[in-house]
Amino acid sequence: MPAPLRFDIQARSNVSAARSGVVTTLHGSFHTPAFMPVGTKGTVKGILPEMIERTGAEILLNNTYHMLLRPGPELVSKMGGVHRFMNWHRPILTDSGGYQAFSLSEMNAVDDDGVTFKSIVDGSSIRLTPERATQVQNLLGPDIMMAFDDCPPSIDPNVEEPTQPRLASAAKRDATSGPRSKKKVYDHVARLDVANERTVRWLERCLQAHARKDEQSLFGIVQGGTDLERRRWSAERICAMDCPGFAIGGVAVGEQADDIARVVRFTAPLLPDNKPRYLMGVGYERDILAAVRAGVDMFDCVLPTRNGRNANAFTSRGQMRLRNAQFAEDPRPIEEGCDCEACRTQRIGDGEGHFSRSYLRHLFMADEMLGPMLVTLHNLRHFQRFMGDLRQTIRTDDWTGFLTRWPVAAEGMTSHD
Numbered sequence: 170m171p172a173p174l175r176f177d178i179q180a181r182s183n184v185s186a187a188r189s190g191v192v193t194t195l196h197g198s199f200h201t202p203a204f205m206p207v208g209t210k211g212t213v214k215g216i217l218p219e220m221i222e223r224t225g226a227e228i229l230l231n232n233t234y235h236m237l238l239r240p241g242p243e244l245v246s247k248m249g250g251v252h253r254f255m256n257w258h259r260p261i262l263t264d265s266g267g268y269q270a271f272s273l274s275e276m277n278a279v280d281d282d283g284v285t286f287k288s289i290v291d292g293s294s295i296r297l298t299p300e301r302a303t304q305v306q307n308l309l310g311p312d313i314m315m316a317f318d319d320c321p322p323s324i325d326p327n328v329e330e331p332t333q334p335r336l337a338s339a340a341k342r343d344a345t346s347g348p349r350s351k352k353k354v355y356d357h358v359a360r361l362d363v364a365n366e367r368t369v370r371w372l373e374r375c376l377q378a379h380a381r382k383d384e385q386s387l388f389g390i391v392q393g394g395t396d397l398e399r400r401r402w403s404a405e406r407i408c409a410m411d412c413p414g415f416a417i418g419g420v421a422v423g424e425q426a427d428d429i430a431r432v433v434r435f436t437a438p439l440l441p442d443n444k445p446r447y448l449m450g451v452g453y454e455r456d457i458l459a460a461v462r463a464g465v466d467m468f469d470c471v472l473p474t475r476n477g478r479n480a481n482a483f484t485s486r487g488q489m490r491l492r493n494a495q496f497a498e499d500p501r502p503i504e505e506g507c508d509c510e511a512c513r514t515q516r517i518g519d520g521e522g523h524f525s526r527s528y529l530r531h532l533f534m535a536d537e538m539l540g541p542m543l544v545t546l547h548n549l550r551h552f553q554r555f556m557g558d559l560r561q562t563i564r565t566d567d568w569t570g571f572l573t574r575w576p577v578a579a580e581g582m583t584s585h586d
Contacts, residue, residue, distance in 0.1 A: 173312065174386040174413045176201075176445050176466075180564045186438065186464035189563040192228075192445055194260045194312035195384060196252060199227035201445065201466040202559050204457070204552045205262060206474060210235045211245075211255045213474055215542045216549070218257045224509065224546060225553030229257055230469045233305055233315075234266040234297070238290045242308035250310030262313040262469075264449070265302045265375075267320050267390070267418070279319065281367060299374035307381050315416065315449075316375040318390040321364035323424045325357035361394045364419075368392045369406045376410060388447060390418040395428050397435050404439035415440045416447040417465070421456070426580065430459040437463040454483075454555060458581030461559055473552050477545030480533040484551070487577050491530050491544065499526035509550035511543040 178190040190201045206213050206221060209232040213221055221229070231251060236242060248254045251261055266284070277286045283298030302317035372389045379387050389412040393400035408415055417436050420429055433448060437460070440446045445466045451457065452470020460468070473483060480491040484504045489496075491503075502512035502523045511524045524543055532540030555575060562571040572579050 172386075172413065173382075173384050174445075176414070176443065178443075180560075182462070182563050182566055184566050184568070185462040187462050187559075187563045188464060188466070189560045190466065192260070192466075194386070196261070196312050197227070197259045199260055200560060202457075202461045202556055202563075203228060203467050204452075204556045205230045205467065205469040206549055206552075207232075207469055207471045208255065208257075209471075210239070211251060213549075214478065214545070215538065216474075216545055218255065220510070220546060221257070221549065222259070224549040225557065226549060228260040228262060228312075231255075231261060231263045231309065231311065232266075233263045233302060233309070234286070236263070236309060237266070237297070237305050238288055238295070242305045246308040246310065252310065260313070261311040262467075263306050263309055263311040263315065265306070265315040265317040265390075266297050267302075267315070267318040281370075283317075299371040300378040303375045303378040303387070304380070307379070307385065310381075311385065313386050313388060313414065314379075316368075316372045316387060316389050316412075318371060318392060318418055319364040319367040320419050320422070321360050321392065321394055322357070323394045323419055323422050323428075325355075327355065327357070357394075358396075361392075361396055361399050364392050364394075365399055365403045365406075368403065372407060372410060372412075376412075386413040388412055388414040388416050388445075390416045390449070391436060391440070392419045393432075393436075394419060395424055395432055397432070400432060400436045401439060404436060408440060412444075414445040414447060416449050416467075418449050420448060421451045426453070426456060429456055430463075430581070433460045433465065434463045437465050440464075452552075454575060454578040455581035457555070458559070458575075458578040461563075462582075473548035474545050477548040478541040480530075480540065480544060482529075482544050482551075483548045483577075485575050485577055489526075491526060491540075492533055493530075496526040496530045499530075501526055503529070503544070503547050504551075507547065507550065507554070509547045511547040 173195055175193040176190060178188050180189040191198050192201060205228050206226050208229045211231055245251055245254050252258055277284050286295040288295050299317040306314035389407040389410055391403045391407050393403045417433060420432055437446055447467035448460045448465045450470060451468055452472040457468055482489040482491055482503045504512055514521055514523050529540055
């Protein structure tokens with residue numbers, strides 16, 4: 170039987186490490202660099218699968234932790250797997266639950282064998298080990314599944330303040346990530362080393378437990394925080410294992426944009442050139458551009474959907490907050506030239522028109538569900554247009570023209586070069 174994943178590089182930039190290609194799975198192909206919309210619980214909130222496909226998305230991401238809690242992987246398997254369950258018959262990637270061990274740190278306890286969670290659904294205790302995380306993903310049935318990893322805080326809370334309060338609490342866990350009742354002085358260097366060592370051992374266990382190697386591809390994850398030598402240590406050991414793809418994890422968890430670019434620029438070349446490279450959880454245009462130029466192929470983030478539900482629209486020049494009073498009498502679409510459902514001119518009956526900023530603001534002020542739907546669709550299309558232009562620019566190397574069309578990403582060029 171042929172391998173369940175093939176990666177063909179079709180073009181390379183002559184002035185950077187950027188490359189464009191195609192990843193082929195048993196449920197079809199997707200072009201790289203690729204942006205994966207996040208369907209956390211088996212759905213991109215408020216958006217039908219056919220609408221997602223019309224935005225240009227070719228692969229979606231599901232969340233293992235949330236699908237484990239509800240409806241449960243056994244039920245999804247019984248219903249034919251996650252593709253049939255959510256009626257999305259293109260590639261799907263699932264994360265492993267490792268990030269939730271970090272982001273929900275006040276509700277779990279991490280040890281060398283795995284993580285014990287407190288369920289956000291009913292408060293029950295949930296045990297997730299590398300073996301169980303792999304089993305859950307085998308049952309869900311995605312094309313690409315991620316190894317269970319230990320995601321440490323990227324920054325030392327004793328030195329600098331994280332940018333988000335919840336990340337600050339995560340960073341203050343003790344160096345061994347034991348229960349919160351065992352209070353110790355936080356040693357950031359020791360915590361990074363523990364996470365690196367665990368992530369290597371847990372990948373070995375995931376590979377051993379993987380029961381559907383002919384159908385699903387298991388990616389390894391590189392950790393190490395913002396410490397470049399620890400990134401190198403992790404990359405050498407993770408990439409020594411036979412995985413069809415590799416990811417850079419533990420990025421965009423509180424550090425600044427310059428640190429994200431520095432870590433990615435250092436780490437990406439350490440990953441095999443002939444396999445997909447996935448930067449987990451990064452979604453701002455500047456960060457995507459810097460990572461693409463460093464040689465990264467795959468991205469995901471909740472930003473376009475979460476912000477869309479909160480009246481924040483992405484544009485080529487930056488975000489637009491549609492609740493602002495300045496848009497109350499604005500007849501223009503979110504962005505001229507965008508071909509999304511919200512912006513493009515549509516003919517209905519004897520007339521034609523588009524959804525104006527004024528109307529979209531009204532929908533949000535009136536708590537009408539159409540507002541979040543339309544802005545989510547716009548944001549999803551924005552990122553697919555951005556990725557499509559990136560793929561074309563890799564072939565032409567006209568990066569000046571790219572920045573003219575996408576000034577919002579300019580910092581990504583500066584931080585890389």
